[in-house]
Amino acid sequence: MSKNGYLQIHDPLKPKGQAVGIDLGTTNSLVAAVVQDTPRCVPVDEGDALLLPSVVHYAKDGGVVVGARARALASEHPTDTIASVKRFMGRSPDDAETRKLGHYLFAPGAKVVRFDVAGGTPVTPIEVSGEVLRALKRRAEAHFSTKVEQAVITVPAYFDDAQRQATKDAGRLAGLEVLRLLNEPTAAALAYGLDKGSQGTFAVYDLGGGTFDISILKLVDGVFEVKSTGGDSALGGDDFDRAIAQRVLETLGASEAPAPALVAEVLAASRKAKEALTDASSVEFTAGGQTHAVKREDFDAWIQPFVQKTGTVCRRAMKDAGVTAGELDGVILVGGATRVPAVRRYVAELFGREPLGDINPDQVVALGAAVLANLLTTADRQDDVLLLDVIPLSLGLETMGGIVEKLIQRNSTIPTTAGQVFTTFKDGQTGLDVHVLQGERELVEDNRSLARFTLSGIPPLAAGLARVEVRFQVDADGILSVSAQEQSTGVSQSITVKPSHGLTDEEIEQMLLDSIDYAEDDIQARQVREQRVDAERVLAEADRQLGEHGALLQDGERAVIDAAIARVRELMKGEDHLKLKEAVHALDEASRPFIERVMNQAITQVVAGHSVEDY
Amino acid sequence: MRTHFDVFGLKRAYDVDVPALEKQYRELSLQLHPDRVAQASARERLQALEGTTALNEAFKTLKDPVRRAFYLLKLHGIDLDREDAGAQKDMPLAFLEEVMDLREALDTAMAKKDLGRARAMADDVEARKKAALTQAAESLRTLEADAPGDDGQELVRKASHALGRVRYFTRFLEQVDAFEEEIQA
Numbered sequence: 001m002s003k004n005g006y007l008q009i010h011d012p013l014k015p016k017g018q019a020v021g022i023d024l025g026t027t028n029s030l031v032a033a034v035v036q037d038t039p040r041c042v043p044v045d046e047g048d049a050l051l052l053p054s055v056v057h058y059a060k061d062g063g064v065v066v067g068a069r070a071r072a073l074a075s076e077h078p079t080d081t082i083a084s085v086k087r088f089m090g091r092s093p094d095d096a097e098t099r100k101l102g103h104y105l106f107a108p109g110a111k112v113v114r115f116d117v118a119g120g121t122p123v124t125p126i127e128v129s130g131e132v133l134r135a136l137k138r139r140a141e142a143h144f145s146t147k148v149e150q151a152v153i154t155v156p157a158y159f160d161d162a163q164r165q166a167t168k169d170a171g172r173l174a175g176l177e178v179l180r181l182l183n184e185p186t187a188a189a190l191a192y193g194l195d196k197g198s199q200g201t202f203a204v205y206d207l208g209g210g211t212f213d214i215s216i217l218k219l220v221d222g223v224f225e226v227k228s229t230g231g232d233s234a235l236g237g238d239d240f241d242r243a244i245a246q247r248v249l250e251t252l253g254a255s256e257a258p259a260p261a262l263v264a265e266v267l268a269a270s271r272k273a274k275e276a277l278t279d280a281s282s283v284e285f286t287a288g289g290q291t292h293a294v295k296r297e298d299f300d301a302w303i304q305p306f307v308q309k310t311g312t313v314c315r316r317a318m319k320d321a322g323v324t325a326g327e328l329d330g331v332i333l334v335g336g337a338t339r340v341p342a343v344r345r346y347v348a349e350l351f352g353r354e355p356l357g358d359i360n361p362d363q364v365v366a367l368g369a370a371v372l373a374n375l376l377t378t379a380d381r382q383d384d385v386l387l388l389d390v391i392p393l394s395l396g397l398e399t400m401g402g403i404v405e406k407l408i409q410r411n412s413t414i415p416t417t418a419g420q421v422f423t424t425f426k427d428g429q430t431g432l433d434v435h436v437l438q439g440e441r442e443l444v445e446d447n448r449s450l451a452r453f454t455l456s457g458i459p460p461l462a463a464g465l466a467r468v469e470v471r472f473q474v475d476a477d478g479i480l481s482v483s484a485q486e487q488s489t490g491v492s493q494s495i496t497v498k499p500s501h502g503l504t505d506e507e508i509e510q511m512l513l514d515s516i517d518y519a520e521d522d523i524q525a526r527q528v529r530e531q532r533v534d535a536e537r538v539l540a541e542a543d544r545q546l547g548e549h550g551a552l553l554q555d556g557e558r559a560v561i562d563a564a565i566a567r568v569r570e571l572m573k574g575e576d577h578l579k580l581k582e583a584v585h586a587l588d589e590a591s592r593p594f595i596e597r598v599m600n601q602a603i604t605q606v607v608a609g610h611s612v613e614d615y
Numbered sequence: 616m617r618t619h620f621d622v623f624g625l626k627r628a629y630d631v632d633v634p635a636l637e638k639q640y641r642e643l644s645l646q647l648h649p650d651r652v653a654q655a656s657a658r659e660r661l662q663a664l665e666g667t668t669a670l671n672e673a674f675k676t677l678k679d680p681v682r683r684a685f686y687l688l689k690l691h692g693i694d695l696d697r698e699d700a701g702a703q704k705d706m707p708l709a710f711l712e713e714v715m716d717l718r719e720a721l722d723t724a725m726a727k728k729d730l731g732r733a734r735a736m737a738d739d740v741e742a743r744k745k746a747a748l749t750q751a752a753e754s755l756r757t758l759e760a761d762a763p764g765d766d767g768q769e770l771v772r773k774a775s776h777a778l779g780r781v782r783y784f785t786r787f788l789e790q791v792d793a794f795e796e797e798i799q800a
Contacts, residue, residue: 179653223641312799376653386645413671415649415664475664476649 017147019377021369026086026209031140032370039370044139056131057081058117063529066135078103078264080118087210088113088125090162097234103260130173151176152373156211157183158231179376181477185215187368188334200329208335210236216321222384227321228411230313237337243302244270252288300342331355398435402444419471428460531577552597564590619673629755640674737791744784751777
């Protein structure tokens with residue numbers, strides 16, 4: 001209540017802070033915004049990094065850490081640190097993608113993937129992604145010193161309905177109004193098209209950490225018309241890492257059921273090796289206590305099956321768009337995995353031209369999303385920019401004999417709608433079961449099951465007389481909604497939608513309530529938690545070094561370090577994260593001369609090629 | 616009832632100037648699309664969604680000569696896209712024989728994994744499809760242009776038979792495509 005006694009209501013026209021574009025990536029996530037007519041990425045992690053690793057760590061005390069700090073905790077707490085969560089969005093526990101090499105524990109018995117992590121109840125991929133989005137929102141708010149409540153979030157063009165819905169739900173959990181789910185290749189084209197003033201037909205080849213997309217777009221006078229799209233939402237740079245990791249595990253004799261900590265370590269080392277092979281022709285690294293060497297030509301051969309898979313998808317997309325490689329005006333590369341030389345070579349050969357990559361392939365999607373967020377929040381638009389996107393996979397209904405009847409074909413421009421009339425097959429029948437599917441295959445079991453519902457309240461008539469029309473509406477986010485009407489009486493039917501792989505609205509509501517309750521969730525509490533995790537890591541490291549290399553301590557040094565440790569331990573019980581940070585820093589300072597001696601000794605030993613035991 | 620032609624302010628006809636249609640589609644999209652009114656009231660946004668949905672449907676139908684022909688036939692009361700359509704049962708016997716022959720030959724080629732044979736059949740069927748569409752187009756053109764009077768029913772029947780074949784040939788070609796992808800995978 002305000003002073004004059006009138007109830008204050010929310011003013012819908014009041015500005016909602018800074019609208020942003022978010023690239024919620026498999027490996028890294030970014031936020032960008034248009035400021036003074038230019039889209040720019042915003043620092044979101046330590047050291048003003050523009051990339052926030054999409055890694056979430058769940059600590060024993062219920063704390064949550066996101067980003068580079070979380071990634072540093074992965075090898076120590078492999079099952080409590082979730083990376084590449086995007087691969088699990090909208091998927092069920094028995095999906096092939098869920099079962100790939102990884103180091104997570106899954107909670108049993110649910111239709112939705114749930115990770116068993118420290119600090120309480122298992123978390124779903126939606127909640128994990130929600131944490132990444134929340135971190136991005138907070139850090140963008142800190143950067144702009146204003147609220148961030150509206151966002152365009154990008155998704156792989158090839159994401160199906162369940163994966164899109166899951167992404168939108170994650171946005172809601174993070175307290176964001178999702179202005180639009182934007183397809184990643186379309187976002188990239190938007191950034192390129194507006195930057196370069198291009199016209200013509202372009203292919204966007206987007207190979208990220210876990211997903212592959214190809215889109216063919218036509219740009220005419222500011223209108224970006226997607227002609228076709230294709231992809232594989234379970235193919236990306238992560239598969240390249242796993243290709244290396246699998247060989248390393250074999251070498252270590254640990255390919256059968258390796259320990260999560262070893263998997264996490266080997267995967268992390270493999271990722272670094274892959275990155276090094278972009279510039280180097282061979283790389284050496286240590287993992288599992290052994291040194292491994294990988295030549296680029298071997299790596300190229302290992303990843304060849306994945307790279308070739310993208311070619312099949314590209315050819316189909318060109319066919320669907322009715323263009324040949326020669327008719328394209330350019331090929332745009334997006335996604336970190338397109339840095340791999342073998343991928344670049346393959347793309348150049350496939351399209352018969354050198355691809356464009358002059359906007360940073362990590363940032364281009366976020367920049368495009370920021371442009372759209374800006375356009376969508378402009379009240380009185382004067383520009384001529386418009387995106388006309390398509391639905392990536394056909395939508396249909398199950399009919400007699402387990403066959404799918406397609407109602408909306410893949411690559412239909414959205415928003416779109418379609419209907420199908422059903423009749424009753426028994427006298428007096430008042431209900432009808434409807435099964436909604438997405439995919440290109442003929443048989444029900446080969447497609448993605450999106451939802452089942454029962455149409456009830458059909459007037460009891462003779463068989464075949466009641467006619468129920470089921471209508472699909474796909475909105476501009478590519479998300480489906482379904483309605484039904486009995487045609488002879490005009491009675492609308494009540495529909496119970498049971499998402500086959502997603503969460504129900506009730507579950508989402510509960511999560512929202514939980515996160516609000518739990519969140520005295522202010523920045524202060526979170527910083528304390530993050531600082532505690534950091535302190536724990538520093539303490540563990542100090543304990544280890546003191547235990548292993550106590551002989552290198554000089555007179556009086558131990559007492560100073562012990563005092564610093566005691567101070568950190570004391571402050572970890574409190575709530576003052578700044579004091580704790582200072583204490584951690586002081587511990588670092590106090591132990592530095594000692595640590596330097598430890599390092600020097602290690603280097604001397606390596607240089608000499610012998611260990612202490614040899615003497 | 617508002618037809619797809621009405622959406623573009625066009626006179627109902629078989630022949631459509633597709634480049635002009637594309638240009639008009641972009642212009643209308645810029646006026647109607649939900650993204651243009653993202654900050655407006657819920658009612659305006661719903662109208663934009665409905666308007667754009669209708670525009671997309673009309674554009675998809677009119678830009679493609681096959682879809683356009685099926686749509687015109689539907690305006691004449693015969694909906695070949697409906698599974699329960701009586702029109703399909705009404706196809707001439709010669710067509711049923713044609714279907715059985717093609718079906719048998721393709722099954723044989725697929726059983727032998729003979730992609731070359733399947734492709735050759737696809738080329739032949741593609742030509743038959745084109746010829747059938749030309750036949751349908753002639754009937755539809757006459758139907759739309761003149762007041763055909765008593766000939767009307769006969770023209771609709773002719774168009775319906777021709778498009779029934781187009782529909783079958785399209786499915787046949789899709790099957791060959793699927794077979795090709797399967798072999799290549």
